[in-house]
Amino acid sequence: MKTPSNLSQLSPDQLRHLAVTLMSQVEEKDKALRHSEQVNQKLTYELALLKRHAFGKRSEQLNVLQISLLEDVVDTDIAAIETELEDLTLASPTPTPTPKKAPKRSPLPPELPRIEIYHDPGSEHCACGCKLRRIGEEISEKLDYTPGVFHVERHIRGKWVCKQCETLTQAPMPAQIIDKGIPTAGLLAQVLVAKYADHLPLYRQEQIFARAGVAIPRSTLAEWVGICGVRLQPLIKALHELLLSEPVLHADETPVPMLAPGKKKTHRAYLWAYATTPYAGLKAVIYDFSEGRSGQHARDFLGEWRGKLVCDDYSGYKQSFANGVTEIGCIAHARRKFVDLHVAGKSQIAEQAIDLIGQLYQIEREAQTLTAEERQRLRDTRARPIADALHRWMLAHRQKVPNGSATAKALDYSLKRWVALTRYLDDGELPIDNNRVENLIRPWALGRRNWLFAGSLRSGQRAASIMSLIQCAKLNGHEPYAYLKDVLERLPTQKASQLYELLPHHWQKPA
Incomplete structure (x- = not known):
């Protein structure tokens, strides 16, 4: 709310309303600031613990492999926390950026193939109307990866100057998930898919990359994973x-x-x-x-x-x-009780229960391709009579077996949960079990x-x-590497209102 320049022109009621509004705004800002400070303190404390562990003495009870895996985790967590702290600082009302020491980066191997990508201004003319003159260029190298092959992207941004007004024009670098880092979205996608889909720890990926001619320390891979985890959270x-x-x-x-x-x-x-x-x-x-x-x-x-x-x-x-x-309820869980009973003692009661439950599953196999309404009608006409017969059969046999026996426990599991186990019969949208x-x-x-x-x-x-x-x-039929590569390329510039386009069920593979 904008404060009027001349408060004397306001009535007492308007002044009171203005005072209440301003106080409310101050309270909201104070609340947001306190929350930001609390999150900052929490992350700073967590970061200090992780760094102390990273540089402190390792537990002698862990073997070499476990220590290696743990080092990857600590480095990744540190990178994630530092990224969250950086985002929190930038989002605060009075951001105070902390200087971050630039890591010493080894040059990329010269023997790797290079792909040159030129970024030039959209127009060869300055805003004043004069034609621009190229005076130089800046080159940034990024390491890319397609499964099995490394190559280097050379982003060449020409420098153009206007002879008349001496204005310098240069195309910006495309936005990246890791600002000023060397990995492309393709390399980051490969690291994530290898770690979380193929279950390759970072120390193994480090060895694989080294055999391909590129030495990427685990600490660097861990940093990339930590930053990607934060960026993908939305x-x-x-x-x-x-x-x-x-x-x-x-x-x-x-x-x-x-x-x-x-x-x-x-x-x-x-x-x-x-x-x-x-x-x-x-x-x-x-x-x-x-x-x-x-x-x-x-x-x-x-x-x-x-x-x-x-x-x-x-x-x-x-x-x-x-x-x-x-x-x-889950019919599969109820069936497992009788399967265990049958395997243990060839129980005839268990065999009969398994047969009746199998008839219910046969109906579900036939109903897979039906609509919810058709599935419901099929269950009403064929499955419900079988379920009712199974319930009566269980009640009758429960009276014949002693309490505490394995057969009694198997029967009791289903009888006590019968209402939940058979709710799927009342709704064609419900599955028969929790197997999915x-x-x-x-x-x-x-x-x-x-x-x-x-x-x-x-x-x-x-x-x-x-x-x-x-x-x-x-689940949506996409290859994980292709999906993550495209998402990581688009995410830095994707509008918040269009974020849904990057969700797996909406995503379309680029042509």
């Missing part, structure tokens, strides 16, 4: 908002070992996965990394969402169900064999974000 936020607009979601979680810097052993952290159903128009999955398995993590992710959640019987979701989320998200969480099981543990909460969250984009690209 896409994850937009994807999160879209996911929570869906009426039905899958959810599951899996343990991941996490080693906090300074600790001598790992403890169990958890990766949560939330995905749309096979019948949804939106094909998406988001991974969320947390330090524990508390149901509060799921509630924090879901927020005010009150849809239908397909999940197992983990108690952490119970509070969400009490708050208005509808539980959809369980399949989407499998890449993390493969990754655990390669990177052994998550080095920190921040590194786990960064991995979850980048792997969300990679997996969403796959």
Whole structure:
């Protein structure tokens, strides 16, 4: 609100209104400043701990491979925090840029092929009307990578001067994810895909690049990964908002070992996965990394969402169900109880249950290509009678087996959850089980064999974000490298209002 130049012309009511408005603006600015200071202090403290760990004594209980992996994590976290602090400083009302020491960079190998890219002014004439005269040029070299091949992009920006008014004109460098860095979007995409899709730790990538004739230190690769993780975060936020607009979601979680810097052993952290159903128009999955398995993590992710959640019987979701989320059970989990029983003792009861549940799955296979309405009619006419017969059969056999027996436990699992297990029969948009998200969480099981543990909460969250984009690209039929390369090229200049164009389900491969 602009303050009038002559306050004496205002009435008492106008003066009071002006005073209230100004006080409100001051309070809002103070609140924003306090929040910025708190975030700054938190990040600065976290950065100090990481640097102390990076340059301090390594734990003697870690082997060489574990130390190598942990060093990658620490370097990556430091780069991410420094990037967030830099963004926070630039966004503050009175930015005070801190001088950053430029790293000593080795020249790129001369034997690598060069591609020259010229950047010249759009017009050969100055604003005053005179023709420009070229007086020199600036050359910036960036390292690019296409799978298996390095080459160098030479960005040549000519210097043009107007003879009449002596105005110097030079085309700007295209915006980059890493300002003034040497990697192109293609090289960054390769590092991210290799690390998070192919599960190659940075020390292995360093060795691969060295064999190709380019020595890139792990600390540099880690810095690139940390900065990319921060820059890609707006896409994850937009994807999160879209996911929570869906009426039905899958959810599951899996343990991941996490080693906090300074600790001598790992403890169990958890990766949560939330995905749309096979019948949804939106094909998406988001991974969320947390330090524990508390149901509060799921509630924090879901927020005010009150849809239908397909999940197992983990108690952490119970509070969400009490708050208005509808539980959809997983028939596959119920079937596994009887499979385990049959494998252990060739139980005839288990065999009969498996056969009846198999009939329900046969109907679902036939219903895969149908519309929701057609699927609902098929379930009403064919699946519901089988489910009712299965329920009566379970009740009858439960009375015949002793409490505490393995057969009783298998029957009780289904009987106690019967309402949730059969809700899919009432809605053609619901799946019969939670297998979709369980399949989407499998890449993390493969990754655990390669990177052994998550080095920190921040590194786990960064991995979850980048792997969300990679997996969403796959779900929508895109090759992850092509998708990330284009996104990293366009993201620096993409308008916030057009960010949705870069989401995997909207992205179009460049012609």
